Amino acid sequence: MSASKLQESGDVRIAHSLHTKEEEFVVKRREIVFQSLQKHEIHCSQNKVPHIALLSSGGGQRATVGLLECLVQLDKAGLLDCILYLSGVxxxxxxxASLYQEPDWSTKLETVKDNIIKRLSGPGVSWGDAFxxxxxxxxxxxxxxxxxIWAAIVVTTYMKEIDEHTLTDKWSQLGKDPFPIYTATDKQSKQEEGGDPWFEISPHEAGYSLSGAFVETSNFGSQFDNGSKKKHQAEIDMLYLQALCGSALAGEDSKEFIWGKIQDFLKHSRPTKEIMFEEMKEDPNSPPVEKWYQVLMDLVDMNLCVLNVKDPSALDQSIRTMLNDLAGGKSQLIFPTQKLNLADKEAAKLYMKQYTEDVCNYLSQFSLGPFDIFLSICRCMALWxxxxxxxxxxxxxDESxxxxxxxxxxxxFEDAGLLLNSPYFSVLRKERDIDLIISLDFSEGDPFMTVREAADRFKKLNISFPxxxxxxxxxxxxxxFYVFKGQNAPTVIHIPLFNVVNCGDEVEAWRNKYRTFQGPYSAEKITEVMEVAGKNISNNREKLKEQIAAVVGKKAHN
Incomplete structure (x- = not known):
């Protein structure tokens, strides 16, 4: 089937153009931007309205609450209505995700902010609801x-809710806010020569920013063959979308953290476990429940033991004995033939990968009822x-x-921050015609890494960047506040979260206090981060207006 027919069918769209509904939105939003510029006495013709994108980096809950307060301060400065696109990592x-739950959130941002902070400071999701x-x-x-798993037992811990709305059903109620673009990375493409790892998800379509290959967002996750939908899957919900975009621990070094979360989940969801026990007791073919549960706990503990370079032999023996008992003394489980060598970390990881797979594959022959889900969790951990x-x-x-x-x-798909911790690629598609980027950087460590890496990557791709x-x-x-300009490139404003203006000589102390991979922030910590982040906007209101006026002048001249 030709590319043009595929586009007509509405299934898969291969084209370097915007979705027609995004084009329609841009026309309406430009009118809001135009009116806002007039209020600030920044004059331009309606066909020369600048396209301004606000980008926000990753950074865990530091980025969550930091972005929120920056938007509040932009609103107070009367500049939020100048923003055409809002994109995050x-x-x-x-x-x-929290903002766009509320129709036209930008028109009542103070109230929306208070509601979000109240939730983030409140009680978490129960283990039973998470399960x-x-x-x-x-x-x-x-x-x-x-x-x-990350969505149900980690994102819920930070966001204190299970958001089952979808991106498309919420967007149908919206109209007065910046256009949102969520970003992720195609994991295989990161490792492939000539791949396209940059993946964006908007209210209308999801796909590859560089290649120009898209599918309707409501169909992302459905099965396709040669551009036509074969099997529909329900649209991903916002909780899963937050996990997809916010899975920074998908890096290999985070297995200990996630095994620990799974261990906590098993230990603390006793009521859930007891419900499952009752379900399994009704099945005469299911193995003794307590023994099965103990095998599972031992397998999780053994993985943690090896990651912490501790001798797991007692757990290993317990698993072997238990499995033998479950099989009536006739266990056919074949364990890894090589010996576990804790001194060689990589070899030990490979051993446990194989060991975990072997146990899961062996247990899959049993009728484990509701416990099948935990078997799948362990298998996903082994295969990562x-x-x-x-x-x-x-x-x-399609050759393109x-x-x-x-x-x-x-x-x-995984967190885009594992490739570049700011969503530059999403807004620098040529057809979005961006004139000014305001980049809020909440990164941990080097506060200039994202903007420097972006400049290097775009240079290699022959995409204009200052x-x-x-x-x-x-x-x-x-x-x-930093400004980078180029002759035929968008202007980039770069704003590091912790800096000498808002933190004085304590920049490093602030960084150490607010690490990315901490537990959920207390109300006090949320307030502190928001105050620091907000100053980066309130202290630079006039500079922001100057740069907006400058790009208006540049656009008029061009």
Whole structure:
């Protein structure tokens, strides 16, 4: 089937153009931007309204609440209505998901902010509710991955809610807010020569920013063949979307943290476990419940033991004995033949991967009823599967799309921050015609890494981006406002969260106090981060207006 016919069918769209509904939105939003500019006495013709994108980096809950307060301060400065696009990575997408729950949030932002902070400071989701949500994911999809687990037992811990709305059903109620773009990374494409790892999800379509290959957002996750939908899957909900975009621990070094979360989940969801025990007792073919549960706990504990370089032999023996008992003394389980060598960390990880797979594969022959979900969790951990979904480009033959994207039936998606911790690629599609980028950087560590990496990557891709030169004395003592300009490139404003203006000589102390991978912030910590983040906007109101006026002048001249 030709590309043009595929586009007409509405299934898969291969084109370097905006979705027609996004184009329609831009026309309406430009009128709001125009009116806002007039109020600030920044004059331009209606066909020269600048396209301004607000980008927000990842950074866990630091980015979530930091972005929220920056938006509040932009609103107070009368500049929020100048923003055409709002795009985020990781923790920033958690803030976006909360905002866009409320129709036209930008018209009542102070109230919306108070409601979000009240929730984030309040009680968390119960273990029972988290498990019920995990079961919905497990039973309702063709692919179950660590992203489902991350959504149910980690994102809920931070966001204190289970958001089952979808991006498309909420957007149908909206109209007066910046256009939201959520970002993720195609994991395989990161590792493939000539791949396209940059993946965006908007209210209208999801797809590859560089290749120009998209599917309707409501169909992302459905099964496609040669551009046509074969099997429908329900649209992903906002909780899963937050996990997909905010899975920064999908890096290999985080297994200890996630095994620990699974261990906590098993230990603290006793009521859930007892319900499952009752369900399994009704099945005469199920093995003794307590023994099965103990095998599961021992397997989790053994993985943690090895990751902490501790001798797991007692747990290993317990698992072998228990499995032998479950099989009536005739266990056919074949364990890894090589010996566990704790001194060699990589070899030990591979041993436990195989060991965990072997135990899971062996147990899958039993009728384990509701415990099957925990078997799948352990298998996902062994295989390290994140964000697995059907590939909507499977079996297409379009030459404009990297061939590797066309071959596989599935693709795995993870946090875009694992590739570049700011969503520059989403807004720098040529057809979005961006004139000014305001980049809020909530990154941990080097506060200039994202903007420098973006400049390097765009140079290699021949995409216009200004030169980025940072004074050497600023590397350790960053200021709160940087402007980078180029002849045929958008202007980029870069704003590091912690800087010498809002933190004085305590920049490093602030960074250490607010690490990315901490537990949920207390009300006091939320307030502190918001105050610091807000100053970066309130202290620079006039500078922001000057740069907006400058791009208006540049656009008029061009």
């Amino acid at each position: 990781s923790g920033s997408t958690w803030c976006m 019920a949500k995990l079961k919905k994911y497990y039973n309702g999809k063709d692919f179950f991955s660590l992203t489902d 599967i994140w964000g697995r979904n059907y590939n909507f480009l499977h079996n297409m033959t 799309v990297p061939s590797a994207l066309l071959r596989s039936e599935t693709r795995d 030169e980025v030169n940072i004074p050497s004395e600023d590397l350790e003592k960053p200021k709160d």
